[in-house]
Amino acid sequence: MILEVDNLQIHYSTRDGTARAVDGASFVVPEGRIVGLVGESGCGKTTAVRAIMGVLAENGRQAGGRVVFKGQAMDEATTRRLRWRDIAYVPQSAMSSLDPVYTVGSQLIEVLTKRGGFSRTAARARSVELFDLVGLNERRLADYPHQFSGGMRQRAAIAIALALEPSLLLADEPVTALDVIVQRQILDVLRSLQQRLKVSMVLVTHDISVVAYLCDEVVVMYAGQVVESGPVREVLARPRHPYTMGLRNAFPDLLSDALELVPIGGSPPDLREPLSGCRFVPRCPFAQPACSLDTAMSGNGAHQSACRRDSEADTLRTAALDPRTWQRSSSFAMS
Amino acid sequence: MAALVELRDVVKHFPVTRSLGEIVRGAHPAVHALDGVTFDVGDGDAVAIVGESGCGKTTLGRLMLKLVEPTGGAITFAGAPMAGLAGERLRDFRRQAQLVFQNPFDALNPRFTIYRAVVEPLINAGIDKAEHADRVASAFRRVHLADFDRYFDRYPHQLSGGQLQRVVMARALVLGPRFLVADEPVSMLDVSVRAGILALLREVRETMGLTAVYISHDLALVRYLCERTLVMYLGRVVEDAPTEEIVRRPRHPYTQALVAAVPVPDPDQSRQPLPIKGNVPDAREPPSGCSFRDRCPHAMPRCAAETPLLRATADGHRIACHLE
Numbered sequence: 265m266i267l268e269v270d271n272l273q274i275h276y277s278t279r280d281g282t283a284r285a286v287d288g289a290s291f292v293v294p295e296g297r298i299v300g301l302v303g304e305s306g307c308g309k310t311t312a313v314r315a316i317m318g319v320l321a322e323n324g325r326q327a328g329g330r331v332v333f334k335g336q337a338m339d340e341a342t343t344r345r346l347r348w349r350d351i352a353y354v355p356q357s358a359m360s361s362l363d364p365v366y367t368v369g370s371q372l373i374e375v376l377t378k379r380g381g382f383s384r385t386a387a388r389a390r391s392v393e394l395f396d397l398v399g400l401n402e403r404r405l406a407d408y409p410h411q412f413s414g415g416m417r418q419r420a421a422i423a424i425a426l427a428l429e430p431s432l433l434l435a436d437e438p439v440t441a442l443d444v445i446v447q448r449q450i451l452d453v454l455r456s457l458q459q460r461l462k463v464s465m466v467l468v469t470h471d472i473s474v475v476a477y478l479c480d481e482v483v484v485m486y487a488g489q490v491v492e493s494g495p496v497r498e499v500l501a502r503p504r505h506p507y508t509m510g511l512r513n514a515f516p517d518l519l520s521d522a523l524e525l526v527p528i529g530g531s532p533p534d535l536r537e538p539l540s541g542c543r544f545v546p547r548c549p550f551a552q553p554a555c556s557l558d559t560a561m562s563g564n565g566a567h568q569s570a571c572r573r574d575s576e577a578d579t580l581r582t583a584a585l586d587p588r589t590w591q592r593s594s595s596f597a598m599s
Numbered sequence: 600m601a602a603l604v605e606l607r608d609v610v611k612h613f614p615v616t617r618s619l620g621e622i623v624r625g626a627h628p629a630v631h632a633l634d635g636v637t638f639d640v641g642d643g644d645a646v647a648i649v650g651e652s653g654c655g656k657t658t659l660g661r662l663m664l665k666l667v668e669p670t671g672g673a674i675t676f677a678g679a680p681m682a683g684l685a686g687e688r689l690r691d692f693r694r695q696a697q698l699v700f701q702n703p704f705d706a707l708n709p710r711f712t713i714y715r716a717v718v719e720p721l722i723n724a725g726i727d728k729a730e731h732a733d734r735v736a737s738a739f740r741r742v743h744l745a746d747f748d749r750y751f752d753r754y755p756h757q758l759s760g761g762q763l764q765r766v767v768m769a770r771a772l773v774l775g776p777r778f779l780v781a782d783e784p785v786s787m788l789d790v791s792v793r794a795g796i797l798a799l800l801r802e803v804r805e806t807m808g809l810t811a812v813y814i815s816h817d818l819a820l821v822r823y824l825c826e827r828t829l830v831m832y833l834g835r836v837v838e839d840a841p842t843e844e845i846v847r848r849p850r851h852p853y854t855q856a857l858v859a860a861v862p863v864p865d866p867d868q869s870r871q872p873l874p875i876k877g878n879v880p881d882a883r884e885p886p887s888g889c890s891f892r893d894r895c896p897h898a899m900p901r902c903a904a905e906t907p908l909l910r911a912t913a914d915g916h917r918i919a920c921h922l923e
């Protein structure tokens with residue numbers, strides 16, 4: 265395992281109390297694999313990767329759990345030492361993270377010389393290599409960010425993150441809001457990085473299709489917790505947690521014969537409220553009184569899920585395919 | 600079926616700031632947002648417009664609502680030329696044709712309550728005040744906002760994205776329109792919320808007998824809403840066919856690339872490699888001939904010399920490509 269996240273707790277202090285944005289999340293990233301972190305917005309995905317990278321917002325703090333990178337438990341000093349060299353990060357707003365005043369090339373050279381100790385000549389040569397790697401023409405090194413399209417800026421942000429040859433790349437929604445063709449081009453860049461440079465990755469997304477296309481493993485987050493994880497094929501073909509089943513149904517599929525999308529009623533809970541038991545109860549069509557008790561992840565082998573009714577997963581999955589099932593959950597009318 | 604909206608050879612150019620060189624040369628560069636667009640929207644139909652960012656989708660939608668005027672060509676609505684609409688007839692058109700915005704977070708004035716947002720079109724249209732409360736309530740019912748009166752005093756920032764999009768739709772529906780243009784109505788919403796809004800769009804279209812144009816860059820979504828799809832590239836329609844045909848048997852090389860690029864939620868579905876490279880060229884300087892030729896895997900000399908016209912094929916597509 266290149267990365268192990270163990271019972272991670274991240275709290276934000278806000279005017280209205282503490283938000284438990286990540287509330288006991290555990291998952292692993294095997295060496296050389298791409299792990300997709302999925303869930304609706306507000307489920308704690310960005311918070312989790314920012315915590316791993318050691319770049320939490322001012323009001324955020326790690327309240328518990330640990331992050332182990334290449335067998336070494338991370339504290340503030342090690343995180344600072346490894347940041348950008350060994351672990352790199354493409355932030356959610358990468359498209360706007362480039363500085364408008366400097367050319368893209370000079371920003372890349374800055375990272376290489378300041379953080380990587382490259383000489384200017386070596387940095388220039390490396391910039392050309394990096395641009396080539398992400399499919400940008402080296403002539404565009406002299407351009408300012410505003411001369412780039414959204415997709416090109418996203419590629420540039422990836423080039424900057426890769427500058428110091430990290431072994432782990434954390435990419436937060438790297439293709440959200442891009443056109444499908446550009447989206448595909450960037451996913452193909454990420455795949456070639458995995459294949460050619462053996463970079464391990466955590467890819468944050470709310471798009472199950474992106475996970476299906478690129479990832480080896482998937483971790484499903486709901487309300488700050490991991491509710492299901494495992495190999496992509498298994499989890500998407502045979503989801504065991506009702507939340508994953510719901511997400512899967514809600515997704516448009518270009519090739520399916522079903523011409524109806526089924527929404528999950530309601531929305532994720534407010535993480536400032538005290539929560540216990542299964543967080544999905546108000547939206548789950550299969551909720552039972554016992555669901556108000558906490559349930560740990562369980563399962564045979566790599567495919568794990570945290571649902572009281574896990575032993576009935578096959579039956580629930582069949583029921584979940586029927587759109588009427590989802591009209592039964594108590595919050596249906598409120599979305 | 601008779602057409603509700605007809606576009607004939609519609610052109611829209613936007614002037615751009617000239618560089619010094621262009622001033623010296625006396626050049627007047629323009630963004631070719633739309634270049635000769637011709638199609639009909641049948642009464643009661645739902646038509647999708649898809650294509651990459653910047654290809655002219657929003658511009659086309661705004662032209663159909665007479666929010667901008669074309670540089671050339673003609674548009675008619677219910678048989679009447681839109682260029683000539685003025686006075687009472689223009690006001691009547693404004694009641695009949697409505698827009699649902701790309702981003703619900705920008706569509707509503709943050710300082711107005713939800714009630715005010717939805718009643719405003721009634722005020723602007725000069726509807727009798729006695730009818731306001733009833734019509735607002737029925738618009739809220741249409742968009743399934745449960746306990747809608749609870750929302751009346753709230754402000755946009757106090758609502759979730761999905762609720763906001765329902766309010767934006769209530770606002771578009773409150774005048775009982777006949778024609779709706781929805782510009783990326785769900786692209787900013789979370790997956791689970793999206794499904795609900797799509798179902799709602801379908802429902803209102805059926806129950807109110809609306810004619811609708813949906814703008815999107817996502818073919819997978821469009822399939823759930825529209826029987827027919829127009830594919831645009833750099834200001835031109837390159838293919839026009841029933842949506843299922845576009846998805847299952849794309850014919851124009853650009854449509855083929857677009858379909859190949861759509862991700863599907865099934866890891867076992869093997870995906871063909873993307874057949875094209877590069878980016879959309881600058882709309883200020885579109886290539887001569889076929890504007891897709893610098894990315895097209897089938898380009899031939901003729902493609903640089905001659906602009907392909909949109910022509911009907913035997914199997915019911917309209918395609919603009921010299922291969923046809």
Ligand SMILES: Nc1ncnc2c1ncn2[C@@H]1O[C@H](COP(=O)(O)OP(=O)(O)OP(=O)(O)O)[C@@H](O)[C@H]1O
Pocket residue numbers: 613614630631632650651652653654655656657658659816882
């Ligand atoms: N008011 C304007 N002035 C100048 N150029 C404009 C204006 N409005 C649009 N354009 C240009 O016209 C072209 C088409 O833009 P349009 O907004 O219609 O694209 P779109 O297909 O809706 O893109 P997106 O998917 O990004 O919304 C673009 O090149 C755009 O920059």
Ligand SMILES: Nc1ncnc2c1ncn2[C@@H]1O[C@H](COP(=O)(O)OP(=O)(O)O)[C@@H](O)[C@H]1O
Pocket residue numbers: 276277278283284285303304305306307308309310311312321322323324535
């Ligand atoms: N700086 C912050 N201060 C307070 N709350 C925050 C902050 N950043 C995120 N949150 C809250 O933490 C939760 C998780 O957010 P985030 O990690 O951004 O989720 P995701 O990336 O899955 O959308 C949300 O409830 C969000 O509102």
Ligand code: SF4
Pocket residue numbers: 505506507542543544545548549550551552555559570571572573
């Ligand atoms: S524990 Fe209960 S409420 Fe939670 S997902 Fe399972 S069945 Fe639904």
Ligand code: SF4
Pocket residue numbers: 851852853889890891892893895896897898899902907919920921922
């Ligand atoms: S006209 Fe030529 S360049 Fe254009 S799409 Fe057809 S083959 Fe390709």
Ligand SMILES: [Mg+2]
Pocket residue numbers: 309310311356
């Ligand atoms: Mg996020």
Ligand SMILES: [Mg+2]
Pocket residue numbers: 656657658701782
């Ligand atoms: Mg647009």
